[in-house]
Amino acid sequence: MSKKILLEHAHIEGIRFYETYRKNGGYRSVEKALKMSPDEIVEEVKKSGLRGRGGAGFPTGMKWSFLAKPEGVPRHLVCNADESEPGTFKDRYLMEFLPHLLIEGLIVSSYALGSNATYIYIRGEYAWIPDILEQAIAEAKANGWLGKNILGTGFDCEIYVQRGAGAYICGEETALIESLEGKRGNPRIKPPFPAIQGLWMRPTVVNNVETLAAVVPIINMGGDEYAKIGVGKSTGTKLLSVCGNVNKPGVYEIDMTISVEEFIYSDAYCGGIPNGKKLKACIPGGSSVPILPANLLLKTAKGETRMMNYESLADGGFATGSMMGSGGFIVLDETQCIVRHTMSLARFYNHESCGQCSPCREGTGWMYKILKSIEYGHGKMSDIDLLWDVQRKIEGNTICPLGDAAAWPVAAAIRHFRDEFEWHINHPEEAQTRNYGLAHYADPIHVPTV
Amino acid sequence: MKQFSAEQLNQVQAIIARYPEGKQKSALIPLLHLAQETFGGWLDTETMDYIASILSIKPIEVYEVASFYSMFHMKPVGKHVFEVCQTGPCMLNGSDEIIAYIKEKLGIEAGQTTADGLFTLKPVECLGACGYAPMMQLGKHYKEFLTKEKVDQIIEELRTASKH
Numbered sequence: 001m002s003k004k005i006l007l008e009h010a011h012i013e014g015i016r017f018y019e020t021y022r023k024n025g026g027y028r029s030v031e032k033a034l035k036m037s038p039d040e041i042v043e044e045v046k047k048s049g050l051r052g053r054g055g056a057g058f059p060t061g062m063k064w065s066f067l068a069k070p071e072g073v074p075r076h077l078v079c080n081a082d083e084s085e086p087g088t089f090k091d092r093y094l095m096e097f098l099p100h101l102l103i104e105g106l107i108v109s110s111y112a113l114g115s116n117a118t119y120i121y122i123r124g125e126y127a128w129i130p131d132i133l134e135q136a137i138a139e140a141k142a143n144g145w146l147g148k149n150i151l152g153t154g155f156d157c158e159i160y161v162q163r164g165a166g167a168y169i170c171g172e173e174t175a176l177i178e179s180l181e182g183k184r185g186n187p188r189i190k191p192p193f194p195a196i197q198g199l200w201m202r203p204t205v206v207n208n209v210e211t212l213a214a215v216v217p218i219i220n221m222g223g224d225e226y227a228k229i230g231v232g233k234s235t236g237t238k239l240l241s242v243c244g245n246v247n248k249p250g251v252y253e254i255d256m257t258i259s260v261e262e263f264i265y266s267d268a269y270c271g272g273i274p275n276g277k278k279l280k281a282c283i284p285g286g287s288s289v290p291i292l293p294a295n296l297l298l299k300t301a302k303g304e305t306r307m308m309n310y311e312s313l314a315d316g317g318f319a320t321g322s323m324m325g326s327g328g329f330i331v332l333d334e335t336q337c338i339v340r341h342t343m344s345l346a347r348f349y350n351h352e353s354c355g356q357c358s359p360c361r362e363g364t365g366w367m368y369k370i371l372k373s374i375e376y377g378h379g380k381m382s383d384i385d386l387l388w389d390v391q392r393k394i395e396g397n398t399i400c401p402l403g404d405a406a407a408w409p410v411a412a413a414i415r416h417f418r419d420e421f422e423w424h425i426n427h428p429e430e431a432q433t434r435n436y437g438l439a440h441y442a443d444p445i446h447v448p449t450v
Numbered sequence: 451m452k453q454f455s456a457e458q459l460n461q462v463q464a465i466i467a468r469y470p471e472g473k474q475k476s477a478l479i480p481l482l483h484l485a486q487e488t489f490g491g492w493l494d495t496e497t498m499d500y501i502a503s504i505l506s507i508k509p510i511e512v513y514e515v516a517s518f519y520s521m522f523h524m525k526p527v528g529k530h531v532f533e534v535c536q537t538g539p540c541m542l543n544g545s546d547e548i549i550a551y552i553k554e555k556l557g558i559e560a561g562q563t564t565a566d567g568l569f570t571l572k573p574v575e576c577l578g579a580c581g582y583a584p585m586m587q588l589g590k591h592y593k594e595f596l597t598k599e600k601v602d603q604i605i606e607e608l609r610t611a612s613k614h
Contacts, residue, residue, distance in 0.1 A: 074470075083578050084576060084578065085576075086537045086538050086539055086575075086576040086580065087538070087539050087580050088578065088580070089578045089579060089580055089581055089582075092578055092579075117468075117470075119468075123578065124479075124483070124519070124521045125521065125577045125578065125587055126578065127587075127589075127590040127591070128590055128591055160468040162468075162476075162479070162480065163479065163480060163483060164479065164519070165479050165482065165483065165519035165520070165521040165522055166519045166520035166521035166522075166574075167518065167519050167520065168575070168576070179479065180476060181473070181475065181476050182475035182476045182477065182478035182479060182505075182507075182511075182515065183475075183478075183511075183515060184514055184515055184518040185518065185519075200470065200473055241580065241581055242581060243539040243542075243543075243580035243581040243583060244539055244542045244543070244580075245542060245543075249580075249581035249582070249583075250581050251581070287537075287538055287539075287576075328580065330538065330539050330542070330580070332542060336542055340541070341538050341541065341542065344536065344537060344538045344541045345537070345538050347536075347537075347575075348537045348538070348575045348576060351520075351575050352575065354518075
């Protein structure tokens with residue numbers, strides 16, 4: 001079983017509260033970090049090889065080093081807790097069960113970046129979590145870890161929690177900043193990047209919840225030690241949230257050295273597919289990343305065992321690979337319909353498009369419309385090429401990555417399951433009664449033994 | 451006229467104090483949440499104008515934000531809103547059946563409210579509970595691993611509570 005770092009203490013009763021958290025080694029990283037210089041902390045994070053856990057996988061230390069530091073201008077750290085990528089619910093778990101771990105990471109990171117006012121922007125629907133975070137903040141403050149002159153170092157820091165109000169787009173960092181400024185969540189044109197002009201046009205770093213929590217073990221063990229966990233450029237541990245057709249959905253921490261097959265079938269993780277059904281397909285990193293049929297999921301096109309890490313999941317590019325993304329692991333069994341599932345995702349992106357860029361605003365609507373028509377038995381064979389054409393015209397032609405995120409699932413579904421779309425169009429009535437009869441099209445493989 | 455209580459006005463000031471001077475507009479979304487909870491579960495023009503006056507911003511700045519975010523209701527809703535997730539991962543675990551069952555049980559379509567004003571059905575997109583599907587948001591909390599029996603139970607409890 002993988003090493004647990006972030007969730008090491010998650011099972012301890014009362015770990016949500018300060019006393020227990022502190023007794024189990026909590027806030028040690030603050031004691032250590034505040035004796036270091038901010039630049040030394042950035043250096044440790046760089047050495048750790050930590051990559052942004054929100055989905056893009058950008059090296060965190062590098063992002064931090066881009067932060068502008070003009071004289072006399074306040075800087076801000078913003079924690080992105082707008083977790084909205086379908087299939088993803090790992091940050092929720094961290095915040096609900098280990099709120100102090102996030103607060104601890106935020107204090108260290110705020111010190112490293114020189115942020116005296118740090119904001120946690122949390123999705124509005126997680127309506128009960130701000131209370132948990134605010135209690136943790138109050139406890140941290142009462143014990144001298146937050147507020148004025150922390151540990152006598154002269155460093156002041158306050159952390160505030162702000163709720164969003166239902167908009168996937170606010171997970172994009174510039175849309176999040178707009179929302180935090182009290183505006184519609186319309187992404188900004190970059191440059192300028194937030195590191196130069198972000199919140200209130202001040203230099204800003206926006207990092208995901210899990211990324212900031214990971215700063216705690218990095219400081220505690222040192223960047224070099226952290227980099228030894230995992231493999232290659234996939235250092236440290238990653239939280240995965242598993243859903244769909246598995247026996248044990250939930251949140252798991254892995255050190256990125258296990259295979260996809262072990263992850264799905266081992267009782268330590270997903271525990272296999274319920275009711276003895278076969279694995280049909282999987283979206284390994286949140287709904288935006290390409291879906292893979294079972295054969296390409298477990299082995300790469302070259303026939304190598306596919307591993308649960310950034311590089312291996314991306315092996316083969318979009319032609320035969322996918323992405324680690326946000327760690328939202330969605331499993332589909334042999335009875336699931338790819339057309340219907342893709343239609344559901346297309347509806348999601350259409351609903352969540354902010355409407356700023358025409359290719360996304362119009363294109364997501366067209367994709368949903370065409371998929372709906374195929375799903376409900378009114379499709380034409382030319383619709384498949386039309387869909388392909390629409391998604392291609394969205395990708396790369398929008399201000400923010402929502403356009404790409406909407407295009408990729410459709411492209412991958414057609415790429416790997418074109419025959420299933422054709423079957424839908426050729427058998428409109430059968431498709432309507434949900435009598436899929438599609439198992440053999442998708443080439444599901446037999447349940448392997450781990 | 452709509453007015454926050456003295457206690458709420460203190461809360462409003464505490465929220466505004468989180469931001470630098472002159473950046474009080476950042477308090478808009480938190481205040482709209484507070485207003486929606488306080489003034490009947492939805493945001494009418496009078497309420498939005500009131501929030502604009504508190505933050506010294508133009509009413510249009512409030513309207514354009516309120517209409518952008520899906521948690522803000524721009525029309526009256528029932529006392530309890532069933533916000534049932536219908537996105538991919540929930541769909542894989544039977545959200546379609548749950549939505550159909552609620553429609554049948556309450557005799558309403560998506561977006562409608564029951565005649566007694568008690569329930570509104572609002573299918574929504576992913577709420578970040580994919581591993582605990584199917585699910586819905588009910589007020590501040592999530593109801594997860596929904597079954598028809600659980601839906602019956604939720605409706606029954608809310609109906610009973612409304613009689614007291």
